[in-house]
Amino acid sequence: MFLSRVEKANNNRQQIKSLTHLGAYHDWVEQSFPEEMKQGERLRHLWRLDQIAGREYLLILSQNKPDLQALSRYGVPGTAMTKAYDQFLNQLQPDELMRFRLTANPSYAVSHTGEKRGRVYPHVTVEQQRKWLIQRADKAGFKLVSQALSDATDQDDLAFDIVNREHPVLHRKSGRGVRLSRVTFEGLLQIQDLTVFKQTLINGLGREKAFGMGLMTVIPER
Structure with missing residues (x-):
């Protein structure tokens, strides 16, 4: 890589x-x-x-x-x-604390009657977008921690922020342009499942990876 x-x-x-x-x-x-x-x-x-x-x-x-x-x-x-x-990936360790930056497309799918695939809708509020990341952390091999480096009881206690929110235009083949929700998160995480976490870094997190979303980068917390 x-x-x-x-x-x-x-x-x-x-x-x-x-x-x-x-x-x-x-x-x-x-x-x-x-x-x-x-x-x-x-x-x-x-x-x-x-x-x-x-x-x-x-x-x-x-x-x-x-x-x-x-x-x-x-x-x-x-x-x-x-x-x-x-080499950087191979140096990562379980339970290591990392500063992260993630640009993603917080969204969810709803299946309507008669549809084979659910329709995708963006999460629009800061609370919804923060919750989106919190809910995906465990399956992505990490946990979000508090500034005190303890388990937080409320999402507001977690040491991460949304530092940018915007809606860039994507032109579909039909010729119609759509605006996607693009959100950048920054904060502190702890590696839980090292193998899964490496795959998250390599494969990305969330939808619209071809269009500038999903890439998470990390640096060790010193």
Whole structure:
């Protein structure tokens, strides 16, 4: 696995003029792996946009290394980089405390009469979105903890926050655009099931992974 990033060239409007919807970002990510496209491979690339110190970065987790020149298509020259991720994954330990960042699509499905697949609806309130993450933590191999590093009795006591909420546009093949709920969480977690947790990091959490949601990254809490 490889973790890559590039700073988006927000100061060059001409360069990024086509980045107006999620599909364009998805295409940017896919085009960054020309060998996979040449061979007709459809590997999953988890990605998200990060805001750091007033700058915006595209972050990608992938099985193969991206082509840094292609990754720089909408990026600031010289900022594209990639590093091996497997060594980091192999250093993780059960019960380890980690600071995490997750951009996700908190949503739920409702099955209506006569429908084979349930319709998907977004969670819209902060309380609903926080509860969505809390409910998925155990099956994802971790638990959310309090600042006091003890079991919290109320979701408000848990050491994580929603730091960004937005509704980017996704253009469907039908031509109609839909707005997706994109939420970024940051906080503190403790690894419970190491094997499952690694799979969460590799495979993502929640829906709309192809469109910049689902990628969780962690760093050790010191």
